[in-house]
Amino acid sequence: MSGALAPIKLVYVNARAALFDLYGDHLRIRAGKASVAALVRLLAPLDIAAPAVRTAISRMVRQDWLAPVRLPQGPGYALTPKSVRRLDETAVRVYRTGSAPWPGRWHVLVFQPVRERATRERLRADLSFLGYAPSPELLPPAWPGDEARAYFEQEAARLLPAAAAFVDHNLDKGVH
Structure with missing residues (x-):
């Protein structure tokens, strides 16, 4: 050898x-x-x-x-x-030390299904990058996450005119 x-x-x-x-x-x-x-x-x-x-x-x-x-x-x-x-956000994610405490809130995006494949895949990639994960139990598609308000306001609303975002302070307390 x-x-x-x-x-x-x-x-x-x-x-x-x-x-x-x-x-x-x-x-x-x-x-x-x-x-x-x-x-x-x-x-x-x-x-x-x-x-x-x-x-x-x-x-x-x-x-x-x-x-x-x-x-x-x-x-x-x-x-x-x-x-x-985007590069600033990425640098924070890649090079961060430790983890931020959870603020006790969920941000949820709810939108109509996106038919155009390219738009759907771009949206899926962007939302995943921001920490969102699809929730298949919910229809229409819902993406619970915790960092996407800026993305939603700037990008998702442009791609998804029939979308809505909300913050629920009760999900962590078992209140539905």
Whole structure:
């Protein structure tokens, strides 16, 4: 046995996820912007091809995560206020020490079923990120959680015009 470790080969890295990691972990604290050429160069070691980087950037612009900017190095993209908020929330979750005490309240979102698959999956991912979990016993879908008021006010209400949110201070006391 030689003692040397075999190199690990990454099978697949999602370009969009890699861009979020790059902006969140490295570029956010360095003005939050980079040229397209730099983004392609930085993601090349992960075997993410230039067309995949450009496609992911285009989608992130349409979703309001990135905004086009002119940089001395050429065309580039900067974080939007929406993405800065999300990356700040993510950093708190990833790097927090200890856990916050439960405030004794449940926030519940109730909404009509979402028929469009892409909207439904985006909504599911966003709500899960915020700590919500679906409650299959409730119809229409209800997502009990504890941090989503800002998300609901900014994003869910736009996606779900027939949605409602409420806070119940009695659920923890066994009062229904």
